[in-house]
Amino acid sequence: MRARRDDDPLAAAMRPPPDESPEARALRLAQEADARRVSQEIDEAIRLERQRNKKKRIVRVLLLGQSESGKSTTLRQFQRIYTPTAFREERVHWRAIIQLNLIRSVHTILTALAAASSPPAPSLRRPHHHQSPRSYTRTLDSGFDARSSTSKAKAKSPAHHSRSHSHSHHHSHSDPDIDATLDIAEDYFSDPDYPDPGSPSWDQPFPTDGIDLDELVLRLLPLRHVEAFLKAQLVPPSDDPPNFNLKEIFVRPGGRPASADESESQRVIWECREDLMTLWGSERVRDVLRRRKVRLEEESGFFLNDLERVTQYNYMPTDDDVLKARLKTIGVSEYKFQMEAGDQRGAEWRIVDVGGSRFQRPTWVPFFDDVDAIIFLAPISAFDQPLSEDPKVNRLEDSVLLWKTVCSNKLLARVDLVLFLNKCDILGRKLESGIQLGRYVRSYGDRANDVDTASKYFLSKFSAIQRAFSPSPRRFYGFCTSVTETSTTAGIIASVRDIVLRQNLRQVKLA
Numbered sequence: 001m002r003a004r005r006d007d008d009p010l011a012a013a014m015r016p017p018p019d020e021s022p023e024a025r026a027l028r029l030a031q032e033a034d035a036r037r038v039s040q041e042i043d044e045a046i047r048l049e050r051q052r053n054k055k056k057r058i059v060r061v062l063l064l065g066q067s068e069s070g071k072s073t074t075l076r077q078f079q080r081i082y083t084p085t086a087f088r089e090e091r092v093h094w095r096a097i098i099q100l101n102l103i104r105s106v107h108t109i110l111t112a113l114a115a116a117s118s119p120p121a122p123s124l125r126r127p128h129h130h131q132s133p134r135s136y137t138r139t140l141d142s143g144f145d146a147r148s149s150t151s152k153a154k155a156k157s158p159a160h161h162s163r164s165h166s167h168s169h170h171h172s173h174s175d176p177d178i179d180a181t182l183d184i185a186e187d188y189f190s191d192p193d194y195p196d197p198g199s200p201s202w203d204q205p206f207p208t209d210g211i212d213l214d215e216l217v218l219r220l221l222p223l224r225h226v227e228a229f230l231k232a233q234l235v236p237p238s239d240d241p242p243n244f245n246l247k248e249i250f251v252r253p254g255g256r257p258a259s260a261d262e263s264e265s266q267r268v269i270w271e272c273r274e275d276l277m278t279l280w281g282s283e284r285v286r287d288v289l290r291r292r293k294v295r296l297e298e299e300s301g302f303f304l305n306d307l308e309r310v311t312q313y314n315y316m317p318t319d320d321d322v323l324k325a326r327l328k329t330i331g332v333s334e335y336k337f338q339m340e341a342g343d344q345r346g347a348e349w350r351i352v353d354v355g356g357s358r359f360q361r362p363t364w365v366p367f368f369d370d371v372d373a374i375i376f377l378a379p380i381s382a383f384d385q386p387l388s389e390d391p392k393v394n395r396l397e398d399s400v401l402l403w404k405t406v407c408s409n410k411l412l413a414r415v416d417l418v419l420f421l422n423k424c425d426i427l428g429r430k431l432e433s434g435i436q437l438g439r440y441v442r443s444y445g446d447r448a449n450d451v452d453t454a455s456k457y458f459l460s461k462f463s464a465i466q467r468a469f470s471p472s473p474r475r476f477y478g479f480c481t482s483v484t485e486t487s488t489t490a491g492i493i494a495s496v497r498d499i500v501l502r503q504n505l506r507q508v509k510l511a
């Protein structure tokens, strides 16, 4: 010990002088104790500051996916679980949106009835709500950064190369990226009026059910006024083009008691309730919808099966109603909340929800900075549906391209990816009703036409795309979800919370 101190120049310099007086020694020891105390105080201050920083740790999550994929619904699930009181208080504001959703379904029915009462023009024979496999046309500019990321994705995807040569091309099994392709049929049937199996042909007579539909439709006309009124209430007239999201509806100070006008619209809806039930219960209406391949039950904001409740004069939306309601997001909204439970106490969460339609995707990029995780939603039930903003493009194909763009984005290279293969409930119902997935997704082949096989198949495809397109290896978590269901989604959101917090802790340690 002694020998070592002799070797140490610092120790030698600090060694007390050999002729130190008792007074000088006392002073020196006091000074040294003082210095130690100051140093300890500094250490303590640093420790406290670190703790405070940890406490106000900010966790950022970004919700991405095409329009109607379920981003806002996922956000509402977070709200329902983590700020239940605020969620409950806001339910009343959803009433007008749910009523509008209901009226929209009625419109769909009336449009189908009107079209069915005149002989179908050849162009109307093609279903417009759901695509037949041959109606796809490829449009590849689906990314939010179409010029850079998507073109890169295109270049990397062997599927796109093969498609440009031949539509009926089958993948070569020596292709290293074989798993990262999803071959969606585009020219499968030669008959343009390919009838849905089990659906009656146009030439068969409509069943008669003794209901005078013409008169009924007339009695429903007042709903138009309700619709105009509710829309005017939700969209401030100064906003042109309409630019509203839920936040803006919610910020009305002090809540919004039902105004006289609002109770007037509830009265009109209530007065129409019998006719609405007759309309939705009519065999002829169901038949027209079947023939036109309009599957209202699978559409967003479907409340016709809840007419009894929703048309009540004193109707108040339930949690489930709020989750099922459809309100398109325009712009970006951020939801902040404090994680109150368990050892995650104190972390502030910020979940960013964006509009998913194509023209809104460029607005996503500024939010790529500093995110801990992305929850990407791909509605896998949409394999037979066109994009509403571009009817030539298949929704599943758009989701796949968007996923490739997100995976390959360099700004997001270090971000964990959480994938929700959403709307599994609708997928299950579609497959059970006899729609063959293999007709639309050629690479699905003759695998079993059930939701388990299908969702596992999609999970492996999306996961392979992630591996092939990520600039560097990253963590990836995939879930099959139906985010409108509260029980199953609660467990998934708890897993996502743990995943995101682990990633956030890693980044805090790295910083």
Ligand SMILES: Nc1nc2c(ncn2[C@@H]2O[C@H](COP(=O)(O)OP(=O)(O)OP(=O)(O)O)[C@@H](O)[C@H]2O)c(=O)[nH]1
Pocket: 065, 066, 067, 068, 069, 070, 071, 072, 073, 074, 299, 300, 301, 302, 323, 324, 325, 326, 327, 328, 329, 330, 354, 355, 356, 357, 422, 423, 424, 425, 426, 481, 482, 483, 484, 485
């Ligand atoms: N049956 C079912 N419906 C769902 C599911 N997820 C979302 N929906 C419904 O689908 C509709 C669209 O969901 P949103 O959450 O508004 O979609 P979004 O991704 O926010 O859409 P944009 O705001 O246009 O980008 C809503 O009516 C939801 O209730 C699901 O898993 N199953």
Ligand SMILES: [Mg+2]
Pocket: 071, 072, 073, 327, 328, 329, 353, 354, 355, 356
């Ligand atoms: Mg939304």
